Amino acid sequence: MTSGVLDPGLSDKLRQLGAFDAERCMSCGICTAICPMGISTLPRRVMRLAALGLEDEVRAQREAIFSCLLCRACEVSCPAGVHIADNVRLLRSWLLRGEL
Amino acid sequence: MPLSTRDVVGVLADNLRLRGSVLPISSRRATRWARDLSLPRGGETVLYTGTMYQLIPYIERLVRLEELLGDSRLARLSGLARRANRLVNAVAVVARPRPAEREEYDRVPANVARLLQLAGVEFGYLYEDDLYAGALAYDLGADEAVAAHARRIAGVFRAHGVREAITIDPHTTNMLRSVFPRLVEGYDVRVRSYLEVLADSSLPVRRKVGRGVVIHDSCVYARAEHVIEAPRHLLEAAGLDVGEPERSRAATWCCGGPAESLYPSKALAVASKRVEQLGEVAADCVTMCPICLVNLRKAANGRMSFRDISEYLLEASLGSDEARGPSPAPGTAPAAAPLARTW
Numbered sequence: 001m002t003s004g005v006l007d008p009g010l011s012d013k014l015r016q017l018g019a020f021d022a023e024r025c026m027s028c029g030i031c032t033a034i035c036p037m038g039i040s041t042l043p044r045r046v047m048r049l050a051a052l053g054l055e056d057e058v059r060a061q062r063e064a065i066f067s068c069l070l071c072r073a074c075e076v077s078c079p080a081g082v083h084i085a086d087n088v089r090l091l092r093s094w095l096l097r098g099e100l
Numbered sequence: 101m102p103l104s105t106r107d108v109v110g111v112l113a114d115n116l117r118l119r120g121s122v123l124p125i126s127s128r129r130a131t132r133w134a135r136d137l138s139l140p141r142g143g144e145t146v147l148y149t150g151t152m153y154q155l156i157p158y159i160e161r162l163v164r165l166e167e168l169l170g171d172s173r174l175a176r177l178s179g180l181a182r183r184a185n186r187l188v189n190a191v192a193v194v195a196r197p198r199p200a201e202r203e204e205y206d207r208v209p210a211n212v213a214r215l216l217q218l219a220g221v222e223f224g225y226l227y228e229d230d231l232y233a234g235a236l237a238y239d240l241g242a243d244e245a246v247a248a249h250a251r252r253i254a255g256v257f258r259a260h261g262v263r264e265a266i267t268i269d270p271h272t273t274n275m276l277r278s279v280f281p282r283l284v285e286g287y288d289v290r291v292r293s294y295l296e297v298l299a300d301s302s303l304p305v306r307r308k309v310g311r312g313v314v315i316h317d318s319c320v321y322a323r324a325e326h327v328i329e330a331p332r333h334l335l336e337a338a339g340l341d342v343g344e345p346e347r348s349r350a351a352t353w354c355c356g357g358p359a360e361s362l363y364p365s366k367a368l369a370v371a372s373k374r375v376e377q378l379g380e381v382a383a384d385c386v387t388m389c390p391i392c393l394v395n396l397r398k399a400a401n402g403r404m405s406f407r408d409i410s411e412y413l414l415e416a417s418l419g420s421d422e423a424r425g426p427s428p429a430p431g432t433a434p435a436a437a438p439l440a441r442t443w
């Protein structure tokens with residue numbers, strides 16, 4: 001899981017795009033159990049990878065990131081109050097930089 | 101092969117930049133619903149449709165075309181499609197719904213206008229300046245195009261002296277109420293869903309509808325905008341027996357629509373699960389979002405009926421069937437018709 005390029009600045013880059021707060025994630029997995037998309041990486045692993053700044057690993061999750069419904073079912077149960085859907089939206093914006 | 105996120109979001113962002121909507125239709129088509137209503141132009145309070153309901157029949161046509169082409173051919177063509185769409189508005193060329201298809205969705209903004217009039221609310225309409233609010237492009241991360249579009253709409257509000265916008269769908273409500281204040285400095289337009297406005301008014305009820313229905317909450321209304329009690333209050337006042345599905349209110353289960361433009365089979369799986377949950381309560385379901393309406397109908401494939409909340413409220417308020425379009429019994433058209441991918 002930690003084979004990618006470690007980028008401690010990734011969170012800062014994402015915070016320049018908006019209110020990114022994945023560092024609050026405690027990796028409890030409640031969100032993944034609730035998520036209607038049933039994708040094992042969504043959203044717990046995506047939040048962890050982004051919070052750790054593993055840029056290549058985050059890029060490899062492109063399909064999971066664009067599959068998210070932004071429905072916030074996970075958010076209302078997150079014990080750490082992570083703004084999961086907003087974080088996913090910011091990751092999309094970051095992934096698309098220079099592509100549009 | 102999945103569609104290219106870059107090309108799909110690129111087409112949507114290009115359209116927003118060049119033509120003011122992710123799926124541009126002519127202003128004549130977008131405002132047709134209001135042509136016999138003599139609504140005043142502009143004013144301090146406006147009914148803002150964001151053209152969401154009016155776009156649905158065009159989306160349905162595009163989806164049928166996509167289904168004919170198939171995902172892998174479409175994926176190969178998507179880069180070319182983006183380049184062509186920059187020159188010619190592809191929606192106007194390929195998406196041509198029949199009048200009956202348009203009328204079904206045009207009826208919703210007309211219903212809402214009549215309900216507000218019956219409740220004694222004074223409002224105007226911006227006609228060709230009533231623009232799509234940019235929700236899909238925002239959700240997919242096309243931030244620069246959306247920020248410019250938000251400034252354009254804020255400029256329209258300023259030019260018309262608009263102080264309050266009454267919205268008719270959750271996505272436009274969310275953009276205008278919760279997103280635009282973050283994107284446009286000094287933006288201070290008051291935004292309320294028509295359901296909130298009607299729940300605070302004295303909407304007359306001339307005939308109780310007297311029917312059992314199951315309610316489907318929109319994720320955006322329930323979890324982002326906290327519009328939960330207003331629709332229940334209005335439906336109960338209209339005489340409906342409102343059943344709650346397994347997941348409802350702030351715990352509602354998504355219709356799958358937001359994934360439809362990129363991953364239609366995943367979206368269908370989510371919608372099918374929701375149809376099962378709803379079907380356990382009643383055969384008739386009330387929706388309050390055009391995206392939920394088309395996705396759930398498509399997944400149900402005629403096993404249940406889905407109608408917009410405005411149809412029930414107007415039926416009770418007028419005391420007649422005058423406002424209602426065809427009310428499909430479960431298992432009959434239009435619920436069984438091929439329906440939309442919700443771009």
Ligand code: SF4
Nearest residue numbers: 025026028029031078
């Ligand atoms: S529920 Fe919240 S804290 Fe738990 S894994 Fe998900 S994002 Fe992290």
Ligand code: SF4
Nearest residue numbers: 035068069071072074
């Ligand atoms: S917002 Fe995204 S990650 Fe969270 S439950 Fe919905 S689909 Fe899953």
